[in-house]
Amino acid sequence: MDENGVVDQELFPKELTDQKLVDMLSYMLFTRALDAKMLSLQRQGRAATYAPSIGEEATQIGSALAMNQGDLFVPNFRQHGVYLARGMPLDVLFLYWKGYEEGGAIPKEVGGFPYIVPVASQLPHGAGIALAQKYLKTGKAVVAYVGDGGTSEGNFYETMNFAGVMAIPLVIIIENNQWAISVPRSSQSAAQTLAQKGIAAGIKVLQVDGNDVIAVYKAVHEAINDAVNNVPSVLECVTYRMSMHTTADDPTKYRDPAEVEIWKKRDPIDRLRKLLVAKGVWDDKKEADAAEEFKKRIDDGVEKAEKFVPNPESMFTNVYSYMPQVLQEELDEAKASGFYMKQEGEG
Amino acid sequence: MMTNMVGALNSALDIILNENKNAVVFGEDVGKDGGVFRVTDGLQAKYSSERVFDTPLAESVILGASIGMAMSGMFPIPEIQFAGFMYMGFDQLINHAARYRSRSRGRFTVPMIVRTPVSGGVRTLEHHSDSPEVYYSHVGGLVVVEPSNPYDAKGLMIRASHMQDPVIFLEPTKLYRLFKQEVPEESYEVEIGKANVVKEGQKLSIITYGTMVPVVKEVVEKKAIDAEIIDLRTINPLDEETILNSVKKTGRAMIVHEAQLSFGAGAEIAARIAEKAIFELDAPVMRVASDSLPYPFPGYENFYIPNAIKVSKAIDKMMSQ
Ligand SMILES: Cc1ncc(C[n+]2csc(CCOP(=O)(O)OP(=O)(O)O)c2C)c(N)n1
Ligand SMILES: [Mg+2]
Numbered sequence: 001m002d003e004n005g006v007v008d009q010e011l012f013p014k015e016l017t018d019q020k021l022v023d024m025l026s027y028m029l030f031t032r033a034l035d036a037k038m039l040s041l042q043r044q045g046r047a048a049t050y051a052p053s054i055g056e057e058a059t060q061i062g063s064a065l066a067m068n069q070g071d072l073f074v075p076n077f078r079q080h081g082v083y084l085a086r087g088m089p090l091d092v093l094f095l096y097w098k099g100y101e102e103g104g105a106i107p108k109e110v111g112g113f114p115y116i117v118p119v120a121s122q123l124p125h126g127a128g129i130a131l132a133q134k135y136l137k138t139g140k141a142v143v144a145y146v147g148d149g150g151t152s153e154g155n156f157y158e159t160m161n162f163a164g165v166m167a168i169p170l171v172i173i174i175e176n177n178q179w180a181i182s183v184p185r186s187s188q189s190a191a192q193t194l195a196q197k198g199i200a201a202g203i204k205v206l207q208v209d210g211n212d213v214i215a216v217y218k219a220v221h222e223a224i225n226d227a228v229n230n231v232p233s234v235l236e237c238v239t240y241r242m243s244m245h246t247t248a249d250d251p252t253k254y255r256d257p258a259e260v261e262i263w264k265k266r267d268p269i270d271r272l273r274k275l276l277v278a279k280g281v282w283d284d285k286k287e288a289d290a291a292e293e294f295k296k297r298i299d300d301g302v303e304k305a306e307k308f309v310p311n312p313e314s315m316f317t318n319v320y321s322y323m324p325q326v327l328q329e330e331l332d333e334a335k336a337s338g339f340y341m342k343q344e345g346e347g
Numbered sequence: 348m349m350t351n352m353v354g355a356l357n358s359a360l361d362i363i364l365n366e367n368k369n370a371v372v373f374g375e376d377v378g379k380d381g382g383v384f385r386v387t388d389g390l391q392a393k394y395s396s397e398r399v400f401d402t403p404l405a406e407s408v409i410l411g412a413s414i415g416m417a418m419s420g421m422f423p424i425p426e427i428q429f430a431g432f433m434y435m436g437f438d439q440l441i442n443h444a445a446r447y448r449s450r451s452r453g454r455f456t457v458p459m460i461v462r463t464p465v466s467g468g469v470r471t472l473e474h475h476s477d478s479p480e481v482y483y484s485h486v487g488g489l490v491v492v493e494p495s496n497p498y499d500a501k502g503l504m505i506r507a508s509h510m511q512d513p514v515i516f517l518e519p520t521k522l523y524r525l526f527k528q529e530v531p532e533e534s535y536e537v538e539i540g541k542a543n544v545v546k547e548g549q550k551l552s553i554i555t556y557g558t559m560v561p562v563v564k565e566v567v568e569k570k571a572i573d574a575e576i577i578d579l580r581t582i583n584p585l586d587e588e589t590i591l592n593s594v595k596k597t598g599r600a601m602i603v604h605e606a607q608l609s610f611g612a613g614a615e616i617a618a619r620i621a622e623k624a625i626f627e628l629d630a631p632v633m634r635v636a637s638d639s640l641p642y643p644f645p646g647y648e649n650f651y652i653p654n655a656i657k658v659s660k661a662i663d664k665m666m667s668q
Contacts (some may be wrong), residue, residue, distance in 0.1 A: 019657035048645045049472050076470070099470065099646030110545040117474045118432055120403055153435065183401050184379035254379040312650035319640045330608065330638045340648045 001212045003130040003266055005274025012220045018281045024065060024213050025272045025282065026290055028057040032079035033294040034090075035243075037302065038080075038097060042247045046306070048099040051078045055211075055242030058268030059175050061085050062216025063237075066224060067111070067143060072133070074113045074144040075128040078175065082145070086110045090301025091308075100310055101318070120146050120153035124174065127159045130170035134230065141169045141227040143220070149180025151194045160201035163232035166176065171223040172198075172234040176210065177241035182254035198234035210237030240266070312339045348532050351524045355497035356386045356462075357431060359504035360424065362534045364394050366420050367508065372399045374409060374426030383428055384464060384523055410436035410461065414443050415514075417459040422508065430517065431474030437482070444513040445473065445488030457513045465493070466605050468521040468652055470645040473656045476520070477642055478606035480559070482617075483515045483613040484583035491583040492539060493517040495560035499526045499580055502537025509568075510539065519558045526561075542586040544593070548575035551665060552593040554616055555603040559653065563603050566658045572666070582612055590616060591624050598629035601665055605652055608636035630668035635661045 001007045008280060013034035035054050053060060059079030067073065073082055083093055088110050094102025113129075116122035126144030132224040133140045150156055151174055163170045174194050178185045198205035204226060204301055216237055223233045235342045242265040244251050276282035316331040317323065323331075334340070350358070363370050372387055372394075378401040381388030391399040402409050406427055413423040427433040433440070440461070447455045467476025484491045490512045494500035500518070507514040542554075545564065550572065555563045556579040567574045575593050579586065592601045600620050601614035613634035620632055635653050643651050 048470055096644075099644045101644050101647070103644075117472050118435070121435070149404035152405040154405065154407050155435075180375075180404050181383070182376045182378070183404070187401060188403050248383070253381070310646050310650075312647060315640055315643050315647055315651065316638065326609065327639055334638065334650075337657070337660060340654055340660070341650070342656065 001214045001271060001275060003271060005271050005278060007214065007253040007275060011218070012214065013221065016214065016217065018279060020065070021272070021276055021279075022281055024032045024061055024217070024275055025269070027081065027085045028213065028269050028272065029287070030084055030294045031057045031060065031292055033291065034080055034084065034298060037298050039247065041097075041302070042096040045198050046097035047094075047097045049246050049248050050097055051246045052243045053266070055240045055263065056175060056177055057081050058213035058272070059173070059216055059237040059239045062213040063143060063220040066217045066220035067141070068224065069129050070111065070138070070140050072111045072129055072140060072142045074122050074129065074142065075115055076119065076122060076145055076147060076150065078147070079145050083110065083112055086112055088112065090297060091304035094301050094305035095308060098305060098308075100279045100308065101314070102308065113226075120150035120155040123150075123155050124162070126170055126172070127162050127166070127168060130163070130168035130227075130232070131166055133169050133343070139172060139228055141224040143171045143173060143224070145173050145175055147177065147180060148176040148185050148194060149183065149188055150174075151197060152188055154257070157197070157201070159179065160203055160234060162195050164202040167230040168232055169227040169230060171220065171227050172232075173220070174234065174236040176236055176240050177237060178190050179241050179245065180256070181245045181249060182251075193236060195236035197233060204231055204233035205235075206233065207236040207238065210239030211266050211271065213268060213272055230305060239268070242267075254337055348530055349527045350497055350530050351527050352497045352500045352518065353384060353386050353523045355501040355530050356504060357388060357390070358530070358532070358609050359501040359503040360387060360390060361393070362505060363422075363424070363508040364390065364398060365549050366534070369420060370398070370422040370424060370508065371416070372424045372426070373402050375402060375404055375428050377401060377426050378623060382426060384520070386462070386518070387426065406432055406435035407439060410439040411443070412515065413459050413461065414439060414447065415515070417457040418447065418455050423459045424461070424504070425461055427461065428461045429475045430465045430479050431477045433461075433463055433479065440483065440489065440513070440515070443485050445486045449488065458510045458511045460507045460514045460516050462516045462518060464520040464523070465517040466519045466521060467556060467642060467648050470648070471520075473644060476648065478604070480517060480582045480606060481610065481612055484612070488513070489583065490514045490539060490581065491517065493519065493557045493579050494517065494580060495522060495557055495578050496526075497530050499537050499543070499578075500528055502535050503539060503580065505534055506536040509536070514539070517557070521558050521667060523590075537580070539583050540584055540586060543578045543580050544589065545576040545578050546574070548573045548597065550574060550597055551599040551601065551662070552577060552590070552597045553601045553603060554574070554579065554590055556580065556612075558605045559603045562653070562655055562658060566655050566662065569655075570659065570662065572662060574662070584620070585615065587619055587623075590620065594620055594624050595627045599625060599665055600628065601633045601635065603635045603658055605637055607639050608634060609639035611636055630665055633661055633665050
């Protein structure tokens with residue numbers, strides 16, 4: 001699909017019904033609405049530092065919807081759209097970004113693992129999860145995400161190499177958004193593409209337009225089919241970080257705004273919208289109704305998350321499978337002192 | 348000049364780059380961006396991208412390459428964006444930076460300064476708030492420094508640049524911009540390996556460092572207690588002499604740090620006091636630290652980091668003994 005939403009019919013995956021395309025657009029819009037809400041909550045001090053996914057929705061939604069029921073995913077810190085498309089309860093997601101470990105208690109049916117912050121360190125877990133699927137004969141694939149910057153880490157190379165040797169059902173998706181905080185893709189690697197890093201590991205490689213949700217869907221769908229036949233792969237999705245790295249970042253310090261303008265014209269949402277409008281299955285009314293519904297779901301999630309009362313005792317009771325006596329003593333002391341919080345009436 | 352710790356460190360790096368033509372500053376986002384905390388702001392513009400540069404996102408090679416540069420006549424000053432990401436290069440520090448001198452009987456040395464922000468209290472995501480000083484202290488061979496104010500930060504860094512050792516330079520995030528202080532424009536050194544007696548006192552010795560220094564100062568002031576406050580500044584090797592002299596004088600010792608209680612620096616200090624000054628104590632040694640569990644998510648951190656109330660209660664308990 002090109003920037004005007006015109007599709008190459010020969011390449012178009014036949015299983016993509018109009019309804020499935022509408023789902024894709026809906027989840028992409030939902031993800032963008034979530035980002036907008038998170039940025040506003042963060043500004044109001046109601047959320048911790050947040051990494052928006054604006055501009056990267058096609059990579060996230062295309063890949064999430066290509067997964068089969070029961071497939072597993074391993075994100076870094078930016079795949080909010082993947083969580084949404086896999087049915088993550090919004091209040092749980094908000095709890096993470098409000099700064100509570102309870103946000104990591106992801107319901108099993110989502111099939112996702114918690115957000116991981118140390119760049120690329122989640123990839124070896126993906127390899128292990130994939131090895132377990134093979135060993136336990138579940139028939140499921142594992143999709144693990146990493147950024148362009150993350151492909152410089154040893155963990156990235158080690159995981160690809162391991163996957164190749166072990167022939168495990170793993171798909172690594174490089175969400176190449178062109179920037180690693182202030183470092184552009186060109187300064188991250190002298191390799192012509194990031195996908196080609198997988199060639200030396202003997203796994204399948206592919207580079208796709210990460211702003212074309214149909215292309216991403218198709219590539220991931222095929223990669224998953226290969227994966228369950230024990231052919232791992234790495235897939236580079238070329239997309240763009242349209243916003244800041246995180247709410248703690250100021251891109252005007254290092255990035256030419258003209259570059260952002262160019263990528264705005266390639267907005268993944270606009271593209272799919274054009275196609276669906278041309279097909280006659282999407283219009284302003286449908287978009288307004290969808291926006292209304294997302295707003296309601298997001299607001300409900302925020303409301304529920306904001307009712308959450310943190311229980312500091314949970315810090316102590318979730319460290320080991322049993323309560324060691326020395327930790328119990330620390331807990332007792334903390335509790336006896338009200339966790340050293342200021343009491344009413346104290347100065 | 349009146350400056351905060353960020354300004355003081357920036358000034359120290361400026362002086363080092365100017366003085367030592369083989370010194371280089373590098374890491375993730377240290378160039379144009381000036382570092383995520385702006386400690387290296389303006390240095391690339393001033394010294395060129397040959398001497399102040401961004402690296403690929405890969406801590407193991409940042410630290411391993413630093414070791415190679417250090418052994419080859421350069422003076423590397425790598426920045427690791429947060430202490431929680433230094434573990435990616437832990438192997439290089441523990442297996443190599445700490446050992447080249449001894450494995451070659453001094454033929455190869457690793458003069459460098461590894462800078463990284465540490466500790467919490469500023470509501471950041473997971474892994475941005477660790478206090479890892481004992482990991483690096485335990486191996487032996489790494490000098491571990493942690494300033495608690497702008498003046499010490501600049502002086503310690505310049506001192507480190509004149510040494511022949513790998514120095515792990517821990518910068519408390521919370522103190523980066525917490526307060527300003529008068530700091531000389533020019534070059535000066537603060538001794539490494541020497542603790543600072545911040546306040547003299549007769550009744551109790553409080554040994555602390557990093558983020559806990561301002562907390563302890565505040566409590567001692569508020570309670571108007573005759574306590575001696577010792578800011579370690581160098582965690583490894585420990586300035587045992589200053590600690591023991593103080594404890595022998597006051598008869599009471601309390602250690603306060605933000606890192607976890609179990610197996611922390613407090614344990615090492617308490618053991619040394621027990622070995623060498625136990626008969627001069629009027630009360631058991633006390634430790635005030637974070638609970639013995641990994642640093643929590645930001646929503647819980649205020650229940651975790653030792654605060655003024657916790658320190659104050661500990662002092663009450665100690666003085667009643
Ligand atoms: C091991 C490690 N080093 C440094 C950081 C700090 N950091 C967080 S995100 C980031 C850039 C990541 O870039 P990329 O992999 O392209 O992912 P993106 O943020 O663009 O999605 C850096 C340096 C980190 N989280 N983990
Ligand atoms: Mg990136």
